Amino acid sequence: MARAKKIPSTTVSRLSVYVRALQKLRNEAVVTTSSEKLAEQVGLTAAQIRKDLAYFGQFGVPGRGYYVENLHNELAMILGINRRWEVALAGVGHLGYALLAYNGFKKQGFDVVVAFDKDPAKIGQTWEGVKIYDIAEARHVLPECGAEIGIIAVPAASAQEACDALVAGGLKSILSFAPGRIIVPPDVTVKRVELAMELEWLSYYATNIGERG
Amino acid sequence: MARAKKIPSTTVSRLSVYVRALQKLRNEAVVTTSSEKLAEQVGLTAAQIRKDLAYFGQFGVPGRGYYVENLHNELAMILGINRRWEVALAGVGHLGYALLAYNGFKKQGFDVVVAFDKDPAKIGQTWEGVKIYDIAEARHVLPECGAEIGIIAVPAASAQEACDALVAGGLKSILSFAPGRIIVPPDVTVKRVELAMELEWLSYYATNIGERG
């Protein structure tokens, strides 16, 4: 992989959007598409799409466009989703359970294979086919189960502790639903999703009508 | 509100971060802080924070910094979160139920007051104190219950239908957890959170180690 330039994080996010759009086209047995049509489909500009793809190589055919299946495969490979990922879940409260049972993850190749919690009443149980361990055991359990991605769905107050446990177990990629900053070693990537924050964003635009471009 | 310039969406998102940080400081009875200290706390640069605040006015005291409580109140007012918001939820599956039971929303002043679903087995029931109506009834139910923000937690295939129903009920601000684009009238704001997409982002960085700035 001889890519030199660093890729904007916004481009990576849009890659997911393209993959989703291409999946849809493939299901509809569409063979080719174009940056113009894709742009229309996902609500971006054609130039944006071509620019994004250009970071990674040349996938199109001038005069013709892109072969749906080919481009889908290429992008899936770039994103690293042409495989199955095993996921560890920390926190089996309401949100954690919802994530455990969420079909959208499995459909995209992300499989929760192990869960952790602090609650003795939950430890040892099996939910949705996933066994729940004591979070304190993560450092021992994780290396044996192959999970590479962690999801933190514990209350903010326990988030750092949960994260430390996952990192101690060897995870380097973590998706956190807990509000607030989490400190991790430099080789660990944390992506945060703060649900209340998304609502606050809406609140802002609802309060200040018309401020949006 | 005599703001002329339009505010970057990234700035609005960071406002939420600042509010959260200030809440924490307030709980710790800290009276003043500075852009430098806040920056350290949230993991941004001091200049960034000052620039963000500058869009909205002058809140600091040169030589002293910011009064925690004052700045918190100002930002909460700007974000429109110095009040209670009533929220309508579409889709009471696993994810929907988790959101219904999620404390983080209520703590920040977002209260789910009504829910909708298509499943006859759920319609008419009351979960977590919230009554579930037929989504088809949204246009009649919503105007009576005062909800201003909608959350879509239905499968992708029903997302457009659910959104249409919420919009028909008068909602202008919608948070969608469904993958894919949703078409709405221009005066309706949709914020999307795609959980699988966040994992794909992690997958990318896990696959292409060291590509991150």
Added chain:
DNA sequence: GGGAATATGTGAAAAAGTTATCAAATAACC
């Protein structure tokens, strides 16, 4: 009250990201 220290707010510079433009490449058609 005056002087030193501190931290803001802002304008200018730099960096990053997006959009527009166009030459080059390919396909479709006659």
Added chain:
DNA sequence: GGTTATTTGATAACTTTTTCACATATTCCC
């Protein structure tokens, strides 16, 4: 096989966002 119509990929122009740097304002202390 040559001509026309498409559509890419790349470069350039533009816009937005972030960082830098410093004059200005305020506090604190003597």
